[in-house]
Amino acid sequence: MALTYDPLFITSDKSPINIPSPPPTLTQDELKRIAAYKAVDYVKSNMVLGLGTGSTAKHAVDRIGELLRQNKLKNIVGIPTSKKTQEQALSLNIPLSDLDSHPVIDLSIDGADEVDPFLNLVKGRGGSLLREKMIEGASKKFVVIVDETKMVEHLGGSKLAVPVEVVPFCWKFTAEKLREVMEGYGCEVKVRLGEEGEVFVTDNGNYIVDMYLEKDMGDLSVVSDEILRLPGVVEHGMFLDMASTVIVAGEFGVEIKNK
Numbered sequence: 001m002a003l004t005y006d007p008l009f010i011t012s013d014k015s016p017i018n019i020p021s022p023p024p025t026l027t028q029d030e031l032k033r034i035a036a037y038k039a040v041d042y043v044k045s046n047m048v049l050g051l052g053t054g055s056t057a058k059h060a061v062d063r064i065g066e067l068l069r070q071n072k073l074k075n076i077v078g079i080p081t082s083k084k085t086q087e088q089a090l091s092l093n094i095p096l097s098d099l100d101s102h103p104v105i106d107l108s109i110d111g112a113d114e115v116d117p118f119l120n121l122v123k124g125r126g127g128s129l130l131r132e133k134m135i136e137g138a139s140k141k142f143v144v145i146v147d148e149t150k151m152v153e154h155l156g157g158s159k160l161a162v163p164v165e166v167v168p169f170c171w172k173f174t175a176e177k178l179r180e181v182m183e184g185y186g187c188e189v190k191v192r193l194g195e196e197g198e199v200f201v202t203d204n205g206n207y208i209v210d211m212y213l214e215k216d217m218g219d220l221s222v223v224s225d226e227i228l229r230l231p232g233v234v235e236h237g238m239f240l241d242m243a244s245t246v247i248v249a250g251e252f253g254v255e256i257k258n259k
């Protein structure tokens with residue numbers, strides 16, 4: 001484990017009464033920012049960068065914009081993983097391109113919803129899993145940034161959604177097939193709704209069916225194949241064996257886990 005920012009409390013040998021002050025409590029958003037800034041240390045001038053989506057990745061994109069503005073980074077090309085990140089990057093004057101023009105990406109930085117002990121991920125609770133998987137899968141290095149609440153024993157272990165992107169055509173049929181395939185893991189499925197109760201539509205015009213799992217899925221590559229074989233499924237939010245590095249920020253400091 002590498003502690004890479006200042007210890008949260010310091011004791012002094014010279015002090016007659018050596019009482020450590022209590023560690024300051026950091027908010028979840030501050031932890032996300034700490035992880036994000038640490039990840040941006042991996043960014044060098046002239047890189048093609050995959051720009052992630054979500055509240056953690058947003059801090060990394062902000063930081064890249066700031067370093068460009070200060071001329072501490074030069075000649076960066078960003079490949080955004082969502083329309084929202086595209087808007088953010090444009091507002092920061094980060095030059096953008098896409099996978100067609102840049103099929104090989106030097107480094108992607110993105111958040112995750114869950115990270116297991118083998119650095120497999122659940123992503124897509126913000127709805128951006130498909131573009132993320134395409135872009136991060138095309139990256140030489142993929143750095144994941146999370147706060148400590150995202151660490152799980154096994155994927156699905158948080159009991160929160162494991163998203164699957166499906167085509168809108170007869171999505172109820174696809175959702176039912178998904179439930180049948182995943183029944184052995186105590187799976188419930190729900191279509192993702194937007195803020196006003198309408199069906200949520202992804203950047204690609206698709207829907208998301210969220211799986212809620214009672215049991216450990218065991219061999220994830222088998223489950224992944226089963227889900228992807230279902231007609232109507234576009235992609236799922238399990239990112240298996242894709243992360244090169246996971247940066248975890250917690251009250252304990254920052255831990256960097258490498259594949």
Ligand SMILES: O=C[C@H](O)[C@H](O)[C@H](O)COP(=O)(O)O
Nearest residue numbers: 054055056111124126127128
């Ligand atoms: O679709 C959303 C992305 O996969 C996010 O990277 C993921 O949901 C983590 O988001 P956040 O950093 O907001 O927790």
